[in-house]
Amino acid sequence: MSILLGAGARIVIFGITGRFGSVSIRDLRASGSAVVAGVVPGRGGEIVEDVPVFGAAAAAVRETGADCALVYVPAPLALDAVLEAVEAGCRLIAYPGDGLPVADAMEMRAAARGSGAWLVGPNSPGLISPGRGKLGFMPSFCFRPGPVGLISRSGSLSYEAAFRLSRAGIGQSTAIGIGGDPVKGVTAAEAVALFHADPETHAILYLGEIGGTDEYAVAAYARRADAKPVTALLVGRTAPKGRKMGHAAALIGGDADGWEAKTAALEAAGVTVARSLDQLPAAAGESLARAGLAPAPA
Amino acid sequence: MLMLEAEGKALLAAARIAVPPHAQRVGDPAALAGLPLAFPLAAKAQVRSGGRGKAGGVRRCDSLAEAEAAVAAILATRFGGELPDGVLLEPWLPIAREIYLAIVADGAAGGFVALYAPEGGVEIESGPKPLRYEIGLPRDFRAHEFRRLLEPVEPDRALRERVVALARRLLQVAAAQDCTTVEINPLVQLTDGSLVAGDAKLVRDDAAAFRHADLAAALAAERAREPEDVRRCQEAGLMLVWLEGAVGLVSGGAGMTMAAMDAIAAAGGAPACFLDCSGNPTPAGFGLAFELLDRNPAVRAILVSMFGGGLHTDRVARTLVGILAARGPAAKPVVLRLQGTGSEAATAILAAAGHANHASLEAAVAEAVALGGVAEARA
Numbered sequence: 001m002s003i004l005l006g007a008g009a010r011i012v013i014f015g016i017t018g019r020f021g022s023v024s025i026r027d028l029r030a031s032g033s034a035v036v037a038g039v040v041p042g043r044g045g046e047i048v049e050d051v052p053v054f055g056a057a058a059a060a061v062r063e064t065g066a067d068c069a070l071v072y073v074p075a076p077l078a079l080d081a082v083l084e085a086v087e088a089g090c091r092l093i094a095y096p097g098d099g100l101p102v103a104d105a106m107e108m109r110a111a112a113r114g115s116g117a118w119l120v121g122p123n124s125p126g127l128i129s130p131g132r133g134k135l136g137f138m139p140s141f142c143f144r145p146g147p148v149g150l151i152s153r154s155g156s157l158s159y160e161a162a163f164r165l166s167r168a169g170i171g172q173s174t175a176i177g178i179g180g181d182p183v184k185g186v187t188a189a190e191a192v193a194l195f196h197a198d199p200e201t202h203a204i205l206y207l208g209e210i211g212g213t214d215e216y217a218v219a220a221y222a223r224r225a226d227a228k229p230v231t232a233l234l235v236g237r238t239a240p241k242g243r244k245m246g247h248a249a250a251l252i253g254g255d256a257d258g259w260e261a262k263t264a265a266l267e268a269a270g271v272t273v274a275r276s277l278d279q280l281p282a283a284a285g286e287s288l289a290r291a292g293l294a295p296a297p298a
Numbered sequence: 299m300l301m302l303e304a305e306g307k308a309l310l311a312a313a314r315i316a317v318p319p320h321a322q323r324v325g326d327p328a329a330l331a332g333l334p335l336a337f338p339l340a341a342k343a344q345v346r347s348g349g350r351g352k353a354g355g356v357r358r359c360d361s362l363a364e365a366e367a368a369v370a371a372i373l374a375t376r377f378g379g380e381l382p383d384g385v386l387l388e389p390w391l392p393i394a395r396e397i398y399l400a401i402v403a404d405g406a407a408g409g410f411v412a413l414y415a416p417e418g419g420v421e422i423e424s425g426p427k428p429l430r431y432e433i434g435l436p437r438d439f440r441a442h443e444f445r446r447l448l449e450p451v452e453p454d455r456a457l458r459e460r461v462v463a464l465a466r467r468l469l470q471v472a473a474a475q476d477c478t479t480v481e482i483n484p485l486v487q488l489t490d491g492s493l494v495a496g497d498a499k500l501v502r503d504d505a506a507a508f509r510h511a512d513l514a515a516a517l518a519a520e521r522a523r524e525p526e527d528v529r530r531c532q533e534a535g536l537m538l539v540w541l542e543g544a545v546g547l548v549s550g551g552a553g554m555t556m557a558a559m560d561a562i563a564a565a566g567g568a569p570a571c572f573l574d575c576s577g578n579p580t581p582a583g584f585g586l587a588f589e590l591l592d593r594n595p596a597v598r599a600i601l602v603s604m605f606g607g608g609l610h611t612d613r614v615a616r617t618l619v620g621i622l623a624a625r626g627p628a629a630k631p632v633v634l635r636l637q638g639t640g641s642e643a644a645t646a647i648l649a650a651a652g653h654a655n656h657a658s659l660e661a662a663v664a665e666a667v668a669l670g671g672v673a674e675a676r677a
């Protein structure tokens with residue numbers, strides 16, 4: 001199994017006629033997902049690769065059975081596209097774009113949760129269940145199927161971390177990019193709960209950073225008596241206070257935002273916190289051993 | 299973008315939230331003589347740094363001479379390294395009590411929260427945690443829920459109702475103006491029982507500039523005040539923050555750039571910058587990165603670490619070979635680490651030009667730190 005995205009996903013891409021459209025269709029199909037429709041207002045009837053384009057999401061869902069949406073539209077138009085995807089009945093929606101107003105992220109999240117749908121993003125590469133499918137744009141070669149549930153606030157860090165894990169024989173059930181913004185769809189708290197309920201996920205790897213409160217939600221989960229083993233890596237130990245490190249939420253305001261406080265909270269909750277990327281495969285391997293599993297042959 | 303107190307109060311006043319009356323902002327002590335001033339007044343430094351009050355940035359003045367001296371002193375003082383952008387002159391308030399009230403966008407709440415502390419003022423950080431009311435979307439604010447939270451700590455019904463009504467108004471300002479923080483500290487209760495915003499910390503969401511002309515203009519003005527190299531990076535799609543160290547780091551993605559910074563520190567060095575080139579991995583982008591790092595005398599060695607996902611590192615290699623060939627013989631040493639998509643071709647392209655490609659981030663960091671000098675060896 002996996003979380004949120006399994007085999008048989010049928011994807012509708014918003015903005016399919018744009019720069020990423022054709023490349024994304026081929027990449028998603030290679031990952032195992034089916035791309036069945038595109039949505040571009042006013043351009044219904046066109047074909048991209050062999051994918052039919054619709055002028056509205058409702059028609060795309062009705063005629064193709066699409067159930068997941070990947071939204072490639074600029075930030076000023078993103079809220080409307082995501083609301084349309086929710087109302088068309090998509091159960092999983094990824095919005096990878098950055099620069100989204102926080103107020104719009106709030107509205108997107110509330111609309112999705114109000115309809116029982118999940119939003120992934122903003123400011124995220126999406127999610128991948130290796131060998132089964134992908135809804136996003138992370139490089140598939142970094143990932144391989146396996147028992148670790150991976151959660152990351154940073155796209156680039158998740159690629160490199162997963163690449164190292166995969167090479168060490170530690171595959172992933174699902175890797176989800178929750179994004180670098182303060183208000184988002186699937187949160188760290190929700191992601192750990194989803195992985196907890198997934199019988200094929202035996203350990204959880206959390207890639208976090210300075211700023212925000214996601215790390216405390218991970219610590220709260222790890223304190224549960226029935227929690228699966230959790231390993232973490234937090235970046236930004238050397239970031240100065242008060243300076244934004246690329247991500248909107250990667251900003252140390254008070255002490256609780258910093259690396260030391262977050263590491264202490266995670267360790268007190270029983271989380272193994274790797275001090276660097278090169279320690280990560282061994283740390284994740286130990287957490288699997290605690291769950292009674294060994295890494296696969298590399 | 300964090301607004302100055304005077305700017306934040308202007309937004310509050312426009313929403314008819316009580317702020318001190320007859321406020322004036324001056325940039326020159328000589329301007330005071332021509333102003334209609336009433337004493338006592340407060341002279342307040344207009345800075346974005348915190349801790350202004352404790353650093354002498356808020357002064358009581360009982361006469362024109364005192365006010366002129368206070369304005370001159372404040373304008374000559376740096377607060378957290380920042381010179382004031384003017385001085386705000388306000389009536390000295392007859393304070394009965396100082397309270398804390400804020401509306402903040404909050405990831406855990408998936409929306410806004412209201413924060414309330416019965417005791418506001420400059421010691422708020424060291425006091426007990428404020429009460430927290432999770433609002434969610436602005437339309438989900440419920441006065442009766444917030445009131446129930448306040449009842450145990452605020453027995454005075456009149457005050458409680460004023461706070462509840464004000465919280466809704468602040469939330470409306472936050473929503474209408476795309477603010478991620480609207481913090482009133484202190485919220486002043488005057489001796490007549492009324493509430494007035496003694497200070498205002500409003501943070502507007504830069505990402506919403508496409509729908510606010512005033513915010514777009516303020517951001518453009520802020521960019522114009524940035525140092526030239528930071529401004530050029532913003533225009534070129536690079537993200538640059540200068541740090542204190544000697545290893546000039548060129549990386550891709552915010553998370554991996556921070557991971558590389560941490561790795562440099564763990565190896566005994568210190569990064570000279572956070573420089574994320576993933577927004578423009580072209581000859582123009584990398585060219586600008588090298589130009590800035592070569593020119594900065596604090597930078598002793600340059601580390602380029604890119605992990606190719608969607609990015610093709612063989613293209614990056616070709617770009618780097620061109621840039622490195624064009625640098626002078628006295629140029630700083632460069633350590634390269636291109637891994638991921640196209641990295642075998644990248645290694646071959648670099649080797650043909652006489653450059654090594656490190657297979658691991660750790661090995662590249664170790665060499666860059668050795669070339670750049672360990673942290674202790676820096677001047």
